Amino acid sequence: MAFLWAIIILAGLGFIFGIVLSICAVIFAVKEDERIGEVAKLLPNYNCGSCGYAGCAQMAEAVVKGQEKKLSKCKPGKPDANFNKIIEYLDKHPNEDGTKIKVEI
Numbered sequence: 388m389a390f391l392w393a394i395i396i397l398a399g400l401g402f403i404f405g406i407v408l409s410i411c412a413v414i415f416a417v418k419e420d421e422r423i424g425e426v427a428k429l430l431p432n433y434n435c436g437s438c439g440y441a442g443c444a445q446m447a448e449a450v451v452k453g454q455e456k457k458l459s460k461c462k463p464g465k466p467d468a469n470f471n472k473i474i475e476y477l478d479k480h481p482n483e484d485g486t487k488i489k490v491e492i
């Protein structure tokens with residue numbers, strides 16, 4: 388009989404913690420700029436770190452946030468295969484206030 392109570396109590400605690408975690412996930416959700424993922428897809432995705440960032444996702448984040456202007460810091464990247472596509476993408480997807488992210492090769 389005692390183990391039955393233990394199971395009921397543990398199931399109840401699991402249910403309560405599940406609800407608390409679900410509420411926290413909604414309250415503390417971090418909305419990421421979807422352009423970061425799109426720019427990361429247009430980079431070579433070698434994650435080599437030659438650009439000075441830990442990987443392509445970090446380089447893409449810096450580009451979208453306006454912290455990195457020189458796409459050619461990505462050594463394996465090519466103008467036709469990567470940089471021009473990124474410039475074109477960013478030109479079509481401005482910031483919420485209408486300003487465009489300026490980057491160069």
Ligand code: SF4
Pocket residue numbers: 430431432433434435436437438439440441442443444446460461462463464
């Ligand atoms: S140099 Fe280019 S391929 Fe290498 S991690 Fe940086 S963005 Fe990615």
